[in-house]
Amino acid sequence: MLSSAQTPRLLRSPTTTTTTLKCFHSSPIPTSASTPPPPSQILTTRKSLLSRQTSAVDLAKSFLHRLRRHEPQLSSFLHVSPDETVLKQAEELDNKIKNNEEVGPLAGVLVGVKDNICTYDMPSTAGSRLLENYRPPFDATVVRKLRERGAIVVGKTNLDEFGMGSTTEGSAYQVTANPWDLARVPGGSSGGSASAVSARQCMVALGSDTGGSVRQPASFCGVVGLKPTYGRVSRYGLVAYASSLDVIGCFGSSVADAGILLHTVSGHDKFDATSSKREVPNYASQFVPIDYLESKPLKGLRVGVIRETFEDGVDSEVISTVRDAVSHLEELGCTVSEVSLPSYSLGLPAYYILASSESSSNLSRYDGVRYGNQVFGDELNSLYGDSRAQGFGSEVKMRILMGTYALSAGYYDAYYKRAQQVRTIIRNSFKDALDKNDILISPAAPSVAYKIGEKKNDPLAMYAGDIMTVNVNLAGLPALVLPCGFVEGGSAGLPVGFQMIGAAFDEEKLLKIGHIFEQTLQGYSFVPPLVADEWTC
Amino acid sequence: MALTLFRGLRSNCFRLYPSLYVARKHGVFYCSMTSAEGQTATQEKQQTQLKSSPRKESPKIEEVLKNYEAVIGIETHVQLATLTKAFCSCPYNYGAQPNTSICPICMGLPGALPVLNSKVIESAVKVGLALNCKLSLSSKFDRKQYFYPDLPKGYQISQFDIPIASDGYVDIDLPVEFGGGHRKFGITRVHMEEDAGKLLHTGNGNFSQEITILSYKIICSLLLVDLNRAGVPLLEIVSEPDMRTGVEAAEYAAELQRLVRYLGVSNGNMQEGSLRCDVNISVRPIGQLEFGTKVEIKNLNSFSSVGRAIDFEISRQVKLHSQGQADQIVQETRLWEEGAQKTVTMRKKEGLSDYRYFPEPDLPGVILSEEYINEIRESLPELPEMKRRRYEKLGLSMQDVLFLTNDINVAAFFDATIATGADVKLAANWIMGDIAAYMNNEKLSVNDIKLTPQELGELIASIKGGTISGKIGKEILLELMAKGGTVKGLIKEKDLVQAKMPSSRKVMVPKVKVKLPSILQMYLRLTTKRQIFRFGYVLKVGIGEVIPAFFQKIYLHSLNLAAN
C-alpha cells in the first residue's frame, strides 16, 4: 500500500554534496560512496581531548573561526561570546586535562543557546526589542547543567520573537539564512540554532519547541532535532511562549550528539513544577558502533506511518523522500503499517488557540515597568500601551490579540475550552496509535526550506506549515527529526527531514532507531556546501 | 446607633478588668473605650465623633431603618505566615526595606517559574476544615489577568472555578452587650492565591492614593514598586451574604482572625494587612426577596471600622431608599475614610471586569488524598467555637467565655491554670482582672509575662487555702508577672505567710502581729460573738480590705470560744 503511493524518487548523487569530508572515524560499514555516517562530535571531542590529540583551545579556536567567517552571511547568532571568554574556559579545561583532573562529559563542547534561554553572562532577548540588552540574573537550568558538565556556550542564537514563527524572520534584530541556500529561511523559530549547527558554527545547540520550533528548522537545515517529552527537561529559564507546550530541545549533527545533549540537560528540576521526576536513562548506551549491529537491528519494531501526514498539502518530493526513509527502516527490520489519526487536522487550530491564549498571558509581564524600553506616559494605561506597542513585533501582537480574544468572557468556551477538548482527543488518539506501534512517522514539514520573504505576508500559509509538528506538542510526546534525503533546490539540494514520534518518555527508543537509521543511511552527507570544504571534524 | 459603638463599647462590660483588649505584641487589635493608654490619638478622636455623630441623626432615620434589612457578605484575605512565599523561597517580613526580599520568581522575570510551597496547601486545608468546608480532592490554580504595576507577571496566580474548599460555615457568639446570641454564617469558598506588591509614592502616599492611582495622572518616576509582598500566600475566604448588621460582620471578621490565629496559619493582623476585609453590602425593604444593588467597601483596617463602615453604609443606602432615590445606589467600590467616618466612591463598576481566567499551566493540579486530609484534621487544635462551648459547660458566663477565647494564648493560659486544679471562676477572674490589666499597662502579651499557669494555680490555691490573703496575692502576682519565681518562694522571701489553721489563739498571735499589730490588739480585747462580728464589719468598712481567711478563722475561733 505504501509503495503504491510512492512517486519516482529524486536521487541525488552524494558525491555532489561533499567530497572532502574527513572524520576521525572511518565508516565501519563499507559504502559505495565515500560518505561516512555522521560521527558524534561530542564523543569525538571527548576522545581527542582525553587522548591529548587536540586541545580544547584549538577546538574552540577553529569553531570560533568558522563561526565568525560565516556569521556575516548566516546571521545565526544574536550574541557571540567574546573570544577571550570562550578561550579562557577552554584553557581551564586543558589545564585540568593536563593535570589529570576530571573534566565533565561535555568538556570542550561548544554549544549555541537559543536566545530565549536565559544566560547570566550574555544578553537574553528572546528576539524581542522589549528585552533589548536584558541580562538575566541567572542561568536557565539547562545552561547551568551544560556549564557544570564542561560545555562552553559560544553564543545566543537567533529566533522568531518569543519563539513565535516558523522562519526566524520574526526576529526583531536580524534574518538568519539557511546554510544550504542563503536565499532561504532556516525555519523557525529555532532557526539560529539549526543554522549554526548545520554550518558547524558550534557542535550542538539548544532550541525550544512549542509547535515544531526545533523539528521544522532541523528539517530545513539538514540537522538532527530532538523534541523531548513535555517535562523531560526543565523549562526554568526558558522565556515562556506557551507554557503547556514549550519544551527545550536539542540540535546536533548526529543523533548521538542530540541524545547526549538531551541526557545532559534532562531531569527533574525543583524550580520547574512541571518537570518530571522520572529517572533519565543513559541515552548514550544506544549509540553502539554500527559494526556491532546485526543485519536486521530493528527487527520486531512496529512503525506506524501516519496516513494524514502524507496527504494533500505536502510536497510530493518530500513525501517520496520520507517514504524512502520508511523503506530504509523496513530494510532494518521494522514492521511498517499505516495508521490513521483522524483528529490530526484539528491540531493546527487547537494549537494556535492554546498557544496564543497562553502567550497572551505569558507576555503580560512585558509592561515596560521593570525592564525593556519604557515609553513614558502621563497615564498608566498609556505607559503600558505605548511600551508594548513599540516593544512587540507584529506577529507577537497578533498572537496576543488572538489569545486575549480566545480567553475573553463569552468566547472562552467556544475557543480555549474547545481547544483543550481537542487536545485531549489528540492525546488519546496518539496514545492508541502508540499502544499498537513503537513509533509513528511523518514528514517533519510539508516542504523544504522556502525563500526568505516568501510567506512573510501570509501568516496562514506559515501556520499551515506547522501541521506536521503541533500535534506532538499538544500530546506532549517526544519526537526526533532527522535528515533523510534531499529535494532539488539551492546549489546542492535542500535537505528533507522526517519525524519519528515516540511514546511519552520513550526518547531512548527514538534515539536508538534514529542512530541506526542515520548510521546505515548511505549516500548522503548533510554538511552544507557552504562549509563542506573546510569541515573536518 | 449602638452598632457604631460596637468595639468601643465592648470593653465596658469589663470595667472591672479595664482595657483588657488593647495591646498585643503585634499591634492593637481591639480598641477599648475605658483605657485611654491603649489608644492612639486618632482612635480617641474617632470615638468622640462616633459618640456624637449618630446622636445628631434625627430619630426619624431610626424608625426608617427598622423597615429595611441589610444583606452583607465579606471577602477576607488572610496572609499566610509561611516561612517562604507561595511560589519561591523568599521569606516575607512585614516592614522590611523595599525590594530586599525578592528573587527572579516573585519579580516575574522572564523564564522564572512558580513552584508551590506545600505549606500553603496545608494552611488552606486547615482553614477549610476549621470552616467546616468540603475540600476539593482535586483542584487547580488559575491565572487572573490584569495590568497593574504591583503585579509583576501581569496575572495573579489564584483559584477560579475549583477552590480548594467550599460550602462551609462558621459559628459565632455575638458580644453580650449587643444582646448576645449565636449565629451561623455560611462560607462560600476558600481559595489560595498570591499577594501583589505595594506601590510607594515619593510623596506622602496613603492607601486611598494607591488605590485610585489609575484615575490620577501619574508621573512614572514618582511611582515606585516594592515587590517584597509580591507572591506572599493568601487565602481568600468568601462568606455567604448571611450577615445583617455591622456587629455581625465585625464579629464574623473577628472570628476569622481567632480561627487563623488558633490554627497558627496567620498572625491575622489587620493593621499590617495580614487580614483584610472587603465588605459587600446591599439594602432591601424587609419582606423583599431580591437583593438591592451591591456596594463594595474597602480600606477597613479594624473590626470597629468594619462595623462602623457598614452602619454608615446602611444608613446612607436606607436614606436613599426612603427618599425615593434608590436608583442613586450604584454598583461601585467605596472606600471607608477613617478620618471622616464615611464611605466615599472609589470607582464605579462598568460591567464585570474580565480577568480572562485560565488554568495556570506552570503548576500541576492540587491533589489531596483522604489520608492527608485526615492527618490534618486530627492535628487541628481545639477551635474557638469548641472552646467557647467547653468553657460554657465549665460554668463561665458568656462574657467570660468570649473574653478568654478571644486570644488563643490567653485561652491556653487559662486551660493550663485550671489544669492545675485551680477553681475555674477564680482563674478566669484573675486572668481577666489583674493579669489582663497588667498586660495592658505593660503592653505585653500573655506569653510575655513571667507568670506561669502553674504559679497562678498555686496562687489561687494559696489564697483559697488561706495561706495568704487576696491582697497579698495581688502583690505576689505583680511580682510573678514582672520577675517570675514561685508563689512559695515569694511567700517565704517576704515572710507573707498568713497564719495556718491555728491550734490556739496564742500560737496565731505572734505571727499575725507582725502585719497587723493594732488590729490584732483590738481583736484580742473582744469577748462576745456580737463584738467579734461587728469588729469584722468595721474592719471591712474602715480599711476596705480584709484578710478574709484570717478573719474567718478568728471568727470561727471566737465562735468556738463563745460556745465553750
Ligand SMILES: [Zn+2]
Ligand atoms: Zn521570591
